Amino acid sequence: MRSANEQNPPVAIFVTNAVVAYREDVALRGVSLAVPRGEWLGILGPNGAGKTTLLTVVNGLGRLLRGRACVLGRDISRGCPAALRRRIGYVPQGLRIDPRMPISVRDVVRLGACGRVGLLRRPRPADERLVDFWIERVGLGALAGRPIGHLSGGEQQRAALARALVQEPEILLLDEPTTGLDRVSREEILELIRSAHRERGMTTLMVTHAHRKAAALCDRVVLMKEGRLWAEGPAAALLREEVLDRLYGAEGDGG
Amino acid sequence: MDxxxxxxxxxxxxVLAGAFGGAACAAVGVLVVTMQLSFLGVAIAHAAFAGALCATILGASPLLGSLGFSLAAVAAVGPLADRGEFGPDTPIGIVFSLTLGLAFLFMGLLPGxxxxxxxLLWGSILTVSRAEVALLAGMALxxxxxxxxFFKEIQAVIFHRxxxxxxGMPAQAIHYGLLIAVGLVITVSLPSIGGLLVFTLVLNPAAAAYQLTYSLKRMFLLAAVFGVASTWAGLLGSSLLRLPSGATIVLVSTAIFIAAAAFSxxxxVKKR
Known part of the structure; x- marks a missing residue:
């Protein structure tokens, strides 16, 4: 944390001693983290480590019980205003979507622009062009008019990514964006995230349960376990067999 | 034909009450069906009924009583369902049984x-006054x-709150705004159309439309058309065959739903 400040890039996310609990279950037990602007941070750890909760602290969907969170220069410890949430893209872990849902892929991607457009206004032509651009870019051009519930898990994941990018976010939060994808799709999605991250100069937080290849793309990784930060450092130093074996337990499901 | x-x-x-009431109920029906809160309509209708009875006993305006009770029902169901301790069915069921109990209690206390x-319960669409038609027209508008x-907000909240x-959308406010709109439509329709018919017109046309389209816009339009068609065909059928109007409207709207489901x-689509 101190090293991030010493290097002196502006800090996009600053979390101090965050405690989050869902009734009696404590999900985060005093996590502190600073993420400089423009960094791609990988978050790894076994189930129940608090990875998803950490993401929701950043976009204000999760409520802090104790501690502080500052995002893009604003203290959001007591709630994240809508204006700030518009600047944070979020791709949650695979949503269950009713196949009968009367909403198309294009509608879902356009949702990314809706916060920015605001109440009582229609998306402008520029917003529609952005929607088209990202639909094409994630490879869903031919499926844009299809009901969102008819897409495969991987295609829905692409649509979710396009929606988050239509938001033109400064911070992108990705919760296991490659889960359930085949190898080719996984690499395509990761390449897409990488190029978007670079082009837009975003700060990207990517939770990945056990995908070492994905984490290796990150500038830095943090390892979490049982609601705490277990280790942090450059991917090359931490993504070693013996470290992951200890993180995930002896069976070593870290590959 | 006579x-x-x-x-x-x-x-x-x-005929006018059927058109305005049918279209408005069907439109809020799209909200409850897509938000998977279908039973909310019944709970609100009963709350409005209990509220009207309570107000009658107290010598106040039944419409105000209905309004108060149905908004209280919405206010109770929303946060209980939001807390995530149970699915929305459970709090709706609790509110429904409470309002049904209160309705019986107030019926017992009602003098005369x-x-x-x-x-109020069975409806009296054939005795609707001009003022009531005007109120229903305003509501439909x-x-x-x-x-x-608020189409894009409605679409977003339906997709995933x-x-x-x-x-960055005010999703909670929109969600509660929509629930309140459902409550208001049911309450305003209740005295002219009746509780049973209101519930039918909220649920059946929207459920039929849901079977036929993957576009939310078309779903609203189809539901409104089915709502109006149910009441008009029901009124025509009841006058030709000398049947009770409310019951005929219920049967027609059910027939439309069955036809929509058959051709859906x-x-x-397999459940994934």
Missing amino acids: LSLWGYEFMRNA PRAEALD AVALLVIL ELARAV PKRR
């Missing part, structure tokens, strides 16, 4: 004959404006 009844004002009022109270002006919040392209 259409001489059209010459009577009560029939013209019923209970015909007026039963009118308000619902149409709500859907047109948390995501709508994450992109969604029947071929």
Whole structure:
């Protein structure tokens, strides 16, 4: 944390001693983290480590019980205003979507622009062009008019990514964006995230349960376990067999 | 075909009330069906009924009583369902049984004959006054404006409330706004159309439309058309065959739903 400040890039996310609990279950037990602007941070750890909760602290969907969170220069410890949430893209872990849902892929991607457009206004032509651009870019051009519930898990994941990018976010939060994808799709999605991250100069937080290849793309990784930060450092130093074996337990499901 | 009844004002009022009430109820029906809160309509209708009875006993305006009770029902169901301790069915069921109990209690306390109270429950579309038609027309217009002006917000909240919040939309406010709109439409329709019929017109046309389209816009339009068609065909059928109007409307709207379900392209969709 101190090293991030010493290097002196502006800090996009600053979390101090965050405690989050869902009734009696404590999900985060005093996590502190600073993420400089423009960094791609990988978050790894076994189930129940608090990875998803950490993401929701950043976009204000999760409520802090104790501690502080500052995002893009604003203290959001007591709630994240809508204006700030518009600047944070979020791709949650695979949503269950009713196949009968009367909403198309294009509608879902356009949702990314809706916060920015605001109440009582229609998306402008520029917003529609952005929607088209990202639909094409994630490879869903031919499926844009299809009901969102008819897409495969991987295609829905692409649509979710396009929606988050239509938001033109400064911070992108990705919760296991490659889960359930085949190898080719996984690499395509990761390449897409990488190029978007670079082009837009975003700060990207990517939770990945056990995908070492994905984490290796990150500038830095943090390892979490049982609601705490277990280790942090450059991917090359931490993504070693013996470290992951200890993180995930002896069976070593870290590959 | 005997259409001489059209010459009577009560029939013209019923036709207009059916059109405005049918379209507005069907439009809020799209909200409850897509938000998977179908039973909310029944709970609100009973709350409004209990509220009207309570107000009658106290000598106040039944409409205000209905309004108070149905908004209280919405206020109780929303947060209970939001807390995530149970699915929305459970709090709706609790509110439904409470309001049903209160309705019986107030019926018991009501002095004099209970015909007026039963009118509220079973409906009296053939006795709608001009003022009531005007109120229903205003309500239908308000619902149409709500859907047109807030379409993208409605779509977002239906798709996923948390995501709508994450992109920076006031998703909670929209969600509660929509629940309140459902409550208001049911409450305003209740005295003219009746509790049973209101619930039918909220659920059946929207459920039929849901079977037929993957576009939310078309779903609103189809539901409104089915709502109006149910009431008009029901009124026509009841006058030709000398059947009770409310019951005939219920049967017609159910027939439309069954036909929609039979021809639904969604029947071929497997649950993933």
